[in-house]
Amino acid sequence: MDVQGLRCLVTGTASGIGDAVARRLIDDGAEVISLDRNKPSADVAQHVEVDLSDPASIDSALAQVDGTFDALANVAGIPGTAPADLVFKVNFLGMRHLTEASLERFNPGGSIVVVSSTAGFQWAQRLEALREVVATESFEEGAAWFAAHPQQGNAYNFSKEAATVYSMAMGGAVREMNELRINAVLPGPVETPILADFESSMGKETLDGVKAFLGRHAEPDDIARVIVFLASRDSRWVNGTTLIADGGISGAVLAGLVPAPEI
Numbered sequence: 001m002d003v004q005g006l007r008c009l010v011t012g013t014a015s016g017i018g019d020a021v022a023r024r025l026i027d028d029g030a031e032v033i034s035l036d037r038n039k040p041s042a043d044v045a046q047h048v049e050v051d052l053s054d055p056a057s058i059d060s061a062l063a064q065v066d067g068t069f070d071a072l073a074n075v076a077g078i079p080g081t082a083p084a085d086l087v088f089k090v091n092f093l094g095m096r097h098l099t100e101a102s103l104e105r106f107n108p109g110g111s112i113v114v115v116s117s118t119a120g121f122q123w124a125q126r127l128e129a130l131r132e133v134v135a136t137e138s139f140e141e142g143a144a145w146f147a148a149h150p151q152q153g154n155a156y157n158f159s160k161e162a163a164t165v166y167s168m169a170m171g172g173a174v175r176e177m178n179e180l181r182i183n184a185v186l187p188g189p190v191e192t193p194i195l196a197d198f199e200s201s202m203g204k205e206t207l208d209g210v211k212a213f214l215g216r217h218a219e220p221d222d223i224a225r226v227i228v229f230l231a232s233r234d235s236r237w238v239n240g241t242t243l244i245a246d247g248g249i250s251g252a253v254l255a256g257l258v259p260a261p262e263i
């Protein structure tokens, strides 16, 4: 993929998909600046410790990075086994705060990638609430909205629905700003440390059913390739959209061939 010489911020680099993204970007000639609460093992140009549940930590992490960027891959996330308010902070509010705090430092044509999830596949049914929370103007306002509007079901799913709707909604605005792009990647189950938590919060039988249908779960690099494509120059006219990378399970559900999983 054409990422030669690009300066890329990547969150979630210490594990799983983010680690695979960092390695693939570096192999393809990009410079990676890592943002994670833990240290990555990939050979990144710079690592800055950050807690994405805390906007002050995000601001301080960005202040420790010099210069401008060409891409931001928002990969870090936590599962629905964590407390709901924390899940919403890390997976949506922190991701959005980092994205918006870095916008002015992008080079023209830069790309933002948001790792959402097929677990947020019901975003259209909750669009009214999602539009409200996406329209909140700050991390704190978003957290207050979430506390005042308890959602049914798993907070993880809601956080990913918000990430998906945010990515679609922001495409036009970031293009107008500096010809930037923003897109979401929606993975199905991936073999990473988070998967055990998903088995407990979404049901092991459900995830085993998906695995049986497809023959395997994704490997981190299956998803990293998609993220790197969206970060690269190759996807220059792809903006404000979602790219499902799940081996085909969503297509089968949408076509009515298999029932939607209860997660």
Ligand SMILES: NC(=O)c1ccc[n+]([C@@H]2O[C@H](COP(=O)([O-])OP(=O)(O)OC[C@H]3O[C@@H](n4cnc5c(N)ncnc54)[C@H](O)[C@@H]3O)[C@@H](O)[C@H]2O)c1
Residues within 6 Å of the ligand: 011, 012, 013, 014, 015, 016, 017, 018, 035, 036, 037, 038, 050, 051, 052, 053, 075, 076, 077, 078, 090, 115, 116, 117, 118, 186, 187, 188, 189, 190, 191, 192, 193, 194, 195, 198
């Ligand atoms: N693995 C899957 O099945 C799957 C499926 C769909 C979507 N996703 C999404 O992919 C992304 C990556 O997940 P993964 O599977 O690689 O999980 P992982 O647990 O292997 O990695 C998560 C990374 O996020 C970092 N992180 C977590 N909380 C943080 C915080 N508060 N501040 C800074 N960094 C923090 C962790 O240190 C870790 O490096 C997540 O957003 C997840 O929701 C994963």
